[in-house]
Amino acid sequence: MPRATEVTPESGMTAEQRRVFEAIAGGPRGGAGSLYKVMLHSPQMTDRVQALGAYLRFGSTLNKRISELATLVTARFLACRYEWVSHQQWCRQAGLTEEVIQAILERRRPAFSQADEEAAYDVLMELHQHHQVSDASFQQAVRHFGIPGTCELVGLAGYYTLLGLFLKAFQIEPPGNPPRPFED
Numbered sequence: 612m613p614r615a616t617e618v619t620p621e622s623g624m625t626a627e628q629r630r631v632f633e634a635i636a637g638g639p640r641g642g643a644g645s646l647y648k649v650m651l652h653s654p655q656m657t658d659r660v661q662a663l664g665a666y667l668r669f670g671s672t673l674n675k676r677i678s679e680l681a682t683l684v685t686a687r688f689l690a691c692r693y694e695w696v697s698h699q700q701w702c703r704q705a706g707l708t709e710e711v712i713q714a715i716l717e718r719r720r721p722a723f724s725q726a727d728e729e730a731a732y733d734v735l736m737e738l739h740q741h742h743q744v745s746d747a748s749f750q751q752a753v754r755h756f757g758i759p760g761t762c763e764l765v766g767l768a769g770y771y772t773l774l775g776l777f778l779k780a781f782q783i784e785p786p787g788n789p790p791r792p793f794e795d
């Protein structure tokens with residue numbers, strides 16, 4: 612059970628909360644999930660977070676396969692069940708193979724068939740594990756994604772780390788009680 616109540620139209624909202632809620636619900640997400648409904652206790656923060664997320668998820672120069680890989684690697688690093696469960700289906704739709712998804716779940720290095728996935732994975736894992744990126748991994752990312760795409764790759768890691776920490780701190784679980792792919 613979440614540590615804070617969800618802010619919804621039925622529970623009563625301030626004008627600012629309603630404006631942000633409507634921006635989320637009417638945007639590319641098509642609705643506001645539990646994460647944003649709890650986050651709405653701070654509407655100005657939520658507005659900025661959701662705007663960044665909307666860009667990174669729906670407007671980024673990175674293709675969806677790489678964006679979803681970044682999300683999945685971050686979710687697994689943080690052991691964030693909500694993010695993992697929510698994005699697993701989108702990873703498949705974006706073209707990540709079951710072998711890559713399963714290896715990330717098992718905390719193994721995937722055997723990549725696509726060099727851009729390997730470049731993204733290396734940057735993400737180095738950031739999460741060592742909080743820095745080697746010159747070799749950085750240059751590989753730039754070769755595949757350019758500087759703008761590499762910026763967005765790092766931004767995705769930061770964005771989903773923010774969401775993952777928020778979900779864990781507020782104990783927000785995915786809807787419908789799906790299976791636990793790993794222990795937190």
